[in-house]
Amino acid sequence: MVVAGGGPAGFMAAISAAESGVKGVHLLEATPELLHKVRISGGGRCNVTHACWDPRELVRHYPRGSRALRGPFSRFAAGDALAWFADHGLELVEEADGRLFPRANRSSAVIDCLRKAAAAAGVQVHTGVALQAAGPATGGGFLLQVRVQAGSGQAAAIRAERLVLATGSHPSGRRLAAGFGHALMPPAPSLFTLALAGDPLLALAGVSMEAVGLSLELPDGSCLRQEGAVLITHWGLSGPATLRLTAFAARDLQASRYQGSLRIDWSGGRSASHLEQCFQQARSEQARRLLANWRPWPELSRRLWQHLLERAGVESSRRWADLTKGQQQRLLADLRGSRHRVSGRGPFGEEFVTAGGVALGEVDLARMQSRCQPGLYLVGELLDVDGVTGGFNFQHCWSSGWLAGQALGTDWAGDWAGSGGVASNR
DSSP states (O other), rough: EEEOOOHHHHHHHHHHHHHTOOOOOOOEEEOSSSSSHHGGGGGGOOOOOSSSOOHHGGGGGGGGGGTTHHHHHSSSSSHHHHHHHHHTTTOEEOTSSSSEETTTTHHHHHHHHHHHHHHHTTTEEEEEEEEEEEEETTTEEEEEEEEEOOOTTTTTEEEEEEEEEEOOOOOOHHHHHHHHTTOEEEEEESOOOOOOOTOOOGGGGGGGEEEEEEEETTTSSSEEEEEEEEEEEEEEEESSHHHHHHTTTHHHHHTTTTTTTEEESSSSOOOOOHHHHHHHHHHHHHHTTTTGOOSSSSTTTTTHHHHHHHHHHHTTTTTTGGOOHEEEEEEHHHHHHHHHHEEOSSSSSSSTEEEEEGGGGEEEETEESSSSSSEEOGGGBBBSSSSOOTTHHHHHHHHHHHHHHHHHHHHHHHHHHHHSOOOOOO
């Protein structure tokens, strides 16, 4: 058995298969570094998964693949991942927002856990070995062409009984899958920040706000909404709500060439009447205070309040008692829906998650086995599945890899029984 790809899905598939009794499991990684995305995720801490225990709730965090994942997650979801890592010596700790990190708070702890589990199970790991071509072999199995990157870069042929493609979003994996007859959904960046070129809001870089409402209006007339925390950056808008919005709008934004209109509700979900009460209370109780020195509610960022005063053309040196009705209406309008022009994507985020990949209808998701080619399994980001930030993309890797490994173990046991106790040597 050969697993192509030394990322989280590839490691989980290899370990799960080997622990299920499969012999001769080889994992190939084209680069010198294993589990690179695990190492850099979560700022070097690795957000392993999310404390979302109900599969019905879990699937709502996947813009692509949500309905199809109900079955796989009913067999291996976040709770199962938590237990799996605990069984392999890694304790995960839940943070206030539901994200689960290793107790050591270092991604290296996750990498060490996976590498030790692979070694204990007998998985043979090869770095600097790239799978370049693959096709069915006469009599069954696969004939693989690999290239050893180190030294002379020599090519070699390998015969494999089973093949798992766990190549992530790399084009080579898509090319190999297409060679086996799979249809591919075109790639599109997901989980990225929004650029607001030339917007005065950029002067507030570093300001973060909770419970912000975002409404993205696109040229085709569609409108997508999300709520949550946002962060203003030097180039635009980031933070969990922005990333979730761009994940669900990934293909629509790509089609619109990342142009659109963004409406931001800074009010924390307060109704118009509630906001008017906040202003009326400030006018009566803080009448002599300057607008610059007293915000309508304490959670409103001071810098953002100053910006909104300027945007509404209201002097910050004006007293609350002197705020006119027209000025108040302009402030209320901006608090509930300031408008900004989206000029493109920000510089980060799109490198980590890509929408698109092998169409899910062409995969038996109970086993992660190809419907186009017997003995071929596809896992992880190679599939047309992507989740929002918070550990959900890794969870799909653990789930799909585990299911593939279990299916391979069942296949191996069947081959063993069918050959009278001698492993099949097709």
